[in-house]
Amino acid sequence: MIGDNIKAHLLDGAVVAARIKQEVQSEVEQMVQTSGYRPCLAAVRVGDDPASAVYVRNKIKACEEVGIRSEHHALAASITTAELLDLISSLNRRDDVDGILTQLPLPRAIDETTIIEAIDPAKDVDGFHPVNAGKLAMGRPVFVPCTPAGIIELLDHNSIEIRGTNACVVGRSQIVGRPMAQLLLQRDATVTICHSRTRDLAAVTRQADLLVVAIGRLGMIGREHIKPGAVVIDVGMNKVSDVDEVRRLFGEAADKRLEVVAKRGYTLVGDVNPAEALEVAGMLTPVPGGVGLLTVAMLMKNTLKAAKLRREIHP
Ligand code: NAP
Numbered sequence: 001m002i003g004d005n006i007k008a009h010l011l012d013g014a015v016v017a018a019r020i021k022q023e024v025q026s027e028v029e030q031m032v033q034t035s036g037y038r039p040c041l042a043a044v045r046v047g048d049d050p051a052s053a054v055y056v057r058n059k060i061k062a063c064e065e066v067g068i069r070s071e072h073h074a075l076a077a078s079i080t081t082a083e084l085l086d087l088i089s090s091l092n093r094r095d096d097v098d099g100i101l102t103q104l105p106l107p108r109a110i111d112e113t114t115i116i117e118a119i120d121p122a123k124d125v126d127g128f129h130p131v132n133a134g135k136l137a138m139g140r141p142v143f144v145p146c147t148p149a150g151i152i153e154l155l156d157h158n159s160i161e162i163r164g165t166n167a168c169v170v171g172r173s174q175i176v177g178r179p180m181a182q183l184l185l186q187r188d189a190t191v192t193i194c195h196s197r198t199r200d201l202a203a204v205t206r207q208a209d210l211l212v213v214a215i216g217r218l219g220m221i222g223r224e225h226i227k228p229g230a231v232v233i234d235v236g237m238n239k240v241s242d243v244d245e246v247r248r249l250f251g252e253a254a255d256k257r258l259e260v261v262a263k264r265g266y267t268l269v270g271d272v273n274p275a276e277a278l279e280v281a282g283m284l285t286p287v288p289g290g291v292g293l294l295t296v297a298m299l300m301k302n303t304l305k306a307a308k309l310r311r312e313i314h315p
Contacts, residue, residue, distance in 0.1 A: 046103075084110060121143075122309065146294075148179045169191065222272075243261070251274075
């Protein structure tokens with residue numbers, strides 16, 4: 001039930017993700033018809049982390065939906081960095097592979113940085129390679145990490161102005177916070193980046209017309225952090241199962257979430273307190289149903305882009 005005090009409009013990630021996948025699908029079909037070539041994504045997963053298995057499965061499923069070929073390389077946790085490097089270099093050499101993604105996190109024994117840096121930047125569809133991160137920082141992006149790129153698509157789809165706004169990104173990870181800040185800067189926002197050492201976080205975030213939160217702290221961003229009417233993008237994905245916590249976070253919508261907890265054992269919550277944000281923000285991404293869906297759609301878009309650039313196809 002929606003209460004009287006709810007002001008924010010929810011930004012639907014599903015609609016935008018479906019549109020992106022539809023566009024990719026029709027371009028892939030066009031490519032197959034004109035050149036006989038179908039793009040291919042190779043997904044590499046190491047170990048048996050259940051969350052990683054679900055993420056990779058979703059990416060393979062998305063490939064099927066848009067007509068991209070996919071390969072799933074599932075490797076034992078006991079693999080060494082050298083053995084994984086061998087696989088990456090064989091995927092780099094293969095002309096029929098356009099995109100390579102290594103599902104993170106890798107087991108501790110493997111040197112993650114070495115693996116990321118071994119991927120051919122032209123096949124780095126996750127956009128994590130230093131060459132791609134550097135190009136983005138220079139304002140010449142090629143492959144941009146999928147989550148922040150998806151957020152830009154979401155903002156554009158909803159005609160949300162970026163230019164000239166005060167934008168604040170909370171979190172400075174390589175995969176979300178930093179590239180997000182770069183993309184907003186490139187679109188002429190005045191960008192502030194916050195992190196765990198920021199003094200008086202709420203005083204900073206309250207200045208933001210556009211607030212992107214990627215910290216991995218369940219419901220931490222509350223009423224006091226949000227400027228009234230601001231656009232709030234919640235990247236966080238955290239599991240919650242405690243009944244009192246669910247009531248605190250979801251207020252009047254808690255009953256529906258508690259049904260999910262009863263069925264699955266948990267419900268997903270972002271880094272933003274949804275009950276409080278809905279009362280203050282102008283727009284808010286829901287969790288689930290917001291940013292998460294866009295990440296996989298953008299991976300499809302990046303894989304198509306890699307195939308086009310590698311074959312110098314400019315439809
Ligand atoms: P991460 O690598 O752990 O980085 C977290 C960042 O948040 C760090 O920069 C950290 O600051 C900052 N931080 C932590 N606690 C803070 C606090 N109390 N106040 C201010 N800043 C704080 O996380 P990530 O990979 O960026 O992911 C962030 C969240 O997004 C997670 O919930 C993750 O599951 C989710 N995620 C979702 C998607 C999606 O598709 N929806 C994709 C990626 C990630 P320091 O740098 O100072 O440590």
